[in-house]
Amino acid sequence: MSQTIETNPILRRPALICGTMIAGTLALVLASPFLPSARDGVVPVALAQRDLFFADRADGGVVITDSRDGRQVAVLQPGEGGFVRGTVRGLVRERRREDIGSAIPFRLTAWQTGQITLEDQATGRRLDLTGFGQTNAGAFVRLLSTKE
Template sequence: MSQTIETHPILRRPALVCGSLIAGVLALVLATPLLPSARDGVVPVAVAQRDLFFGDRADGGVVITEARSGQQVAVLQPGEGGFVRGTVRSLVRERKREDIGSAIPFRLTAWHTGQVTLEDQATGRKLDLTGFGQTNAEAFVRLLATKE
């Protein structure tokens, strides 16, 4: 019995992954204008904040480093941390389009409102990570909780 592309499980997976990544990037782009600001009458207060660098390793892993101390915060092994990887890669693509290097860190912030944001300090782009659900936001919150 032969299988078509639509029914073969190995051939369907890349399409699902690509579709999910595209949907995630679209959600990131659409969620950004929903962030509260002082002009809305809400002045958010940061309860935890950390500037981070995300670096690719030759084996496909990602090293996350605290910008101020240079200490390693976490390592995402190949195949791990899909939401973190996808979110950061979307911001890095924007930096590349604007011909901005990687010398400026990303700012991860937990707010008193329960919101978690990731800001690209090089482009000014700020993403509301809580808009992607509790589990996805927690993937970033863990980076705030690690020791320096």
């Protein structure tokens, strides 16, 4: 005669433990929107911020200008700045899909948390550049402090 979970205490204990773990996990998942977060009440502070335009040149270079005064911030020569080019191209492609022009600048921000973000103010899309590594984020950080 075979024993069932109800009649065999050796089988009952693992089933009870698994059931309790599943119920606990489910309770945490359902309650998580209501639990306080470490970020609650903390307003991120921008240490440096710059609104930038990126324009392609006929020779394949990219001119980066400050939107406030129109001053040139940097020029990426053909073959240079692969991460910057690729990142901005992806955002520009999204603008084209949504029929948005280039009149609105991109916002580059260095946060007190160490995060570097690039926001497309036209679409609202924000990229965390630090997620791509220190070297790649650094390619954008230099655009925050360049005074040409």
